[in-house]
Amino acid sequence: MFQNFRLSMAWLHTWFGLVLGFVLMVVFFFGSLSVFDREIDRWAIPSSRFAPQPMPSFDTILKPAFERMQPDKDAIALLDGRVDGPLPERFEVVRSWGAYTTHRDPVVSVFAGFEVPRAKDPDETVFASHALDPRTGAVLPQGQLRVGSEFFYPLHYSLHLKWKDLGTWIVGFSALMMLAALISGVVMHRKIFREFFTFRRHKTVQRSALDLHNLTGVVALPFHFFFAFTGLVIFAGIYFPVAHTQLHELHELHERVEARETGLPHERAGVAAPMASVDAMVAQAQRRWQAKGMAGDVGFVYVSHVGDANAYVSVYRAGTDRVALTGEGIHFKATTGELLREDPPRSAVDSVNEFLTGLHLQHFRHWLLRWLYVLGGLLGCVCIATGFLFFVEKRKQQHAKAGSAGSRVVDALAVTTVTGMLVATMAMLVANRLLPESLADKGDWERTVFWSAWGLAMLHAFARGGALARARMNPAWREQCGLIAAGAVTAVVANAVTTGDHLGRTLAAGYWPVAGVDLSLLATAAVAILAAGRLGRRAKATATGQSPAVLAAAEARHG
Amino acid sequence: MPSAAMTDLAPTPSRAPGRLPPLALLSRIGAAVLGGYAFCWGFIAVVHAGLYGLGMPFHDAEHLAAILGVLLYLVAFLWTFAARRVGLCWAVLLVGGGLMTGAAALIQRALLA
Numbered sequence: 237m238f239q240n241f242r243l244s245m246a247w248l249h250t251w252f253g254l255v256l257g258f259v260l261m262v263v264f265f266f267g268s269l270s271v272f273d274r275e276i277d278r279w280a281i282p283s284s285r286f287a288p289q290p291m292p293s294f295d296t297i298l299k300p301a302f303e304r305m306q307p308d309k310d311a312i313a314l315l316d317g318r319v320d321g322p323l324p325e326r327f328e329v330v331r332s333w334g335a336y337t338t339h340r341d342p343v344v345s346v347f348a349g350f351e352v353p354r355a356k357d358p359d360e361t362v363f364a365s366h367a368l369d370p371r372t373g374a375v376l377p378q379g380q381l382r383v384g385s386e387f388f389y390p391l392h393y394s395l396h397l398k399w400k401d402l403g404t405w406i407v408g409f410s411a412l413m414m415l416a417a418l419i420s421g422v423v424m425h426r427k428i429f430r431e432f433f434t435f436r437r438h439k440t441v442q443r444s445a446l447d448l449h450n451l452t453g454v455v456a457l458p459f460h461f462f463f464a465f466t467g468l469v470i471f472a473g474i475y476f477p478v479a480h481t482q483l484h485e486l487h488e489l490h491e492r493v494e495a496r497e498t499g500l501p502h503e504r505a506g507v508a509a510p511m512a513s514v515d516a517m518v519a520q521a522q523r524r525w526q527a528k529g530m531a532g533d534v535g536f537v538y539v540s541h542v543g544d545a546n547a548y549v550s551v552y553r554a555g556t557d558r559v560a561l562t563g564e565g566i567h568f569k570a571t572t573g574e575l576l577r578e579d580p581p582r583s584a585v586d587s588v589n590e591f592l593t594g595l596h597l598q599h600f601r602h603w604l605l606r607w608l609y610v611l612g613g614l615l616g617c618v619c620i621a622t623g624f625l626f627f628v629e630k631r632k633q634q635h636a637k638a639g640s641a642g643s644r645v646v647d648a649l650a651v652t653t654v655t656g657m658l659v660a661t662m663a664m665l666v667a668n669r670l671l672p673e674s675l676a677d678k679g680d681w682e683r684t685v686f687w688s689a690w691g692l693a694m695l696h697a698f699a700r701g702g703a704l705a706r707a708r709m710n711p712a713w714r715e716q717c718g719l720i721a722a723g724a725v726t727a728v729v730a731n732a733v734t735t736g737d738h739l740g741r742t743l744a745a746g747y748w749p750v751a752g753v754d755l756s757l758l759a760t761a762a763v764a765i766l767a768a769g770r771l772g773r774r775a776k777a778t779a780t781g782q783s784p785a786v787l788a789a790a791e792a793r794h795g
Numbered sequence: 796m797p798s799a800a801m802t803d804l805a806p807t808p809s810r811a812p813g814r815l816p817p818l819a820l821l822s823r824i825g826a827a828v829l830g831g832y833a834f835c836w837g838f839i840a841v842v843h844a845g846l847y848g849l850g851m852p853f854h855d856a857e858h859l860a861a862i863l864g865v866l867l868y869l870v871a872f873l874w875t876f877a878a879r880r881v882g883l884c885w886a887v888l889l890v891g892g893g894l895m896t897g898a899a900a901l902i903q904r905a906l907l908a
């Protein structure tokens with residue numbers, strides 16, 4: 237079918253790269269933002285702008301909060317069709333409580349899992365989750381959205397398509413295609429070392445787009461390969477649910493054996509029993525870590541079989557000082573506080589797995605690496621965007637002559653996913669600052685603004701696509717760059733006006749979560765203005781008949 | 796554009812009929828996506844069950860199988876596009892996947908017995 241190996245790889249690269257590139261753009265961009273998800277949360281929820289806190293007291297802060305928790309209407313709605321008979325008013329049997337925090341979190345995330353009566357799958361669990369102020373135990377206002385960790389981050393790996401994990405599957409397939417695109421891209425370009433140093437900025441758009449595509453693809457190749465690969469490893473249990481389907485019985489066998497070996501009960505006893513002081517267990521866990529010479533920050537506290545005689549408490553060390561996530565779990569009998577088990581040191585396979593997933597999820601403390609992640613992610617965006625540009629530039633003359641709409645559609649979709657995505661992001665941040673804090677379902681409004689703005693950006697991109705029919709550049713690129721700049725500046729001003737935390741104050745106080753978001757927004761505005769200016773000059777030159785190369789030479793002379 | 800041919804190998808966007816017969820193309824994409832998935836499912840299942848049977852901890856076997864399985868999927872996918880005959884790909888991927896899935900089931904039965 238294909239004449240040779242390189243042509244087959246080129247076909248794969250072009251067409252799978254094109255179709256899934258739109259998804260990958262979203263994944264790379266919101267992945268880059270997710271590196272600073274907690275900081276974006278601070279910006280979006282002014283009442284949470286205080287210093288990161290250690291894990292609060294379980295007995296006085298967390299337990300009362302857990303006892304008030306019930307799943308919200310969205311979580312219950314997902315049970316539709318999975319239960320025989322009506323759903324209960326209250327979920328009484330608590331399977332688990334969990335509290336999680338990192339060195340960047342002022343708020344602590346808590347969740348509770350409940351047994352679902354009459355569920356078709358007896359293991360069915362419905363969850364409630366909140367963010368708490370660890371100083372008081374107050375739940376953060378329910379309607380407010382933690383824009384970074386609850387919107388941008390899930391968008392990165394699930395596209396917010398929750399139905400049957402559809403979004404996670406699409407992202408997973410795109411990640412596999414990212415790996416395939418990286419390999420097929422290398423196969424296509426034999427002179428890879430030379431191309432690494434080639435960037436003909438002043439040639440045609442097609443040339444420079446391809447050069448930039450190759451440069452960003454090659455310079456960040458290990459980064460891109462690693463992140464696409466580890467992303468797949470993190471969700472391997474969803475993509476290949478072997479242990480929960482075909483090998484379900486083996487899994488059950490293992491859990492019974494494990495429960496026997498570790499002394500951690502697999503099932504509830506069915507006898508209600510009160511809990512001893514969890515704070516005492518946490519203190520003991522910290523003493524035990526200290527005895528091994530390890531820092532004692534608690535990252536995760538988990539209670540299994542809550543309220544039952546078989547309940548046990550697991551205390552895990554935070555992942556601040558190493559690549560692997562929380563670990564070194566120590567387990568206590570919840571009714572007495574008696575030590576049940578200390579996790580053994582990691583096995584070789586577990587170390588590899590924790591290293592791969594931990595390096596992707598990066599809960600450790602290393603700000604330089606964090607910024608390099610952002611840089612790598614944005615290089616990925618440049619690589620994908622220039623891929624689109626090259627695809628369009630290569631074909632638009634021919635399509636314009638033949639009257640084909642192909643490059644026009646691809647270009648409009650590229651505008652939508654590149655600048656349109658940024659327009660939507662800016663619109664959401666502006667809405668976050670302008671909508672009143674007291675608005676019920678404020679978060680839902682912010683989501684609506686995000687998707688509507690993106691939809692409008694798409695309409696705009698298609699409406700302005702007529703230029704492609706004359707083999708010109710779509711003016712929507714330039715216009716949306718202008719919108720991005722306006723949105724970014726508006727967001728910074730709105731933050732200053734609504735919260736008083738302007739850059740003068742946040743920089744003076746060294747409050748980097750908010751100052752960093754503001755500065756990043758201003759940097760985005762600057763880049764968008766530069767891009768809009770360049771595109772504007774190019775459009776004028778094309779209109780007056782100057783070739784882009786002449787214009788570029790003129791630009792170079794003027795510096 | 797004199798130098799355009801240097802690195803750009805992607806087929807030029809011509810509508811010439813018959814260059815990429817749609818059925819053959821669909822079959823190839825299907826073999827790569829579905830056949831590759833079936834093959835990797837079988838691989839992950841048999842490695843997981845097999846290593847557990849050989850004494851590796853359950854979740855270690857699960858993770859190792861998944862890490863290798865993801866890389867194998869990538870290889871199977873690329874191979875299907877590079878291979879001369881797509882029928883062979885379908886056969887290898889489906890039969891291989893089926894055999895490994897069956898082997899995993901047998902190992903599980905033996906371990907449960």
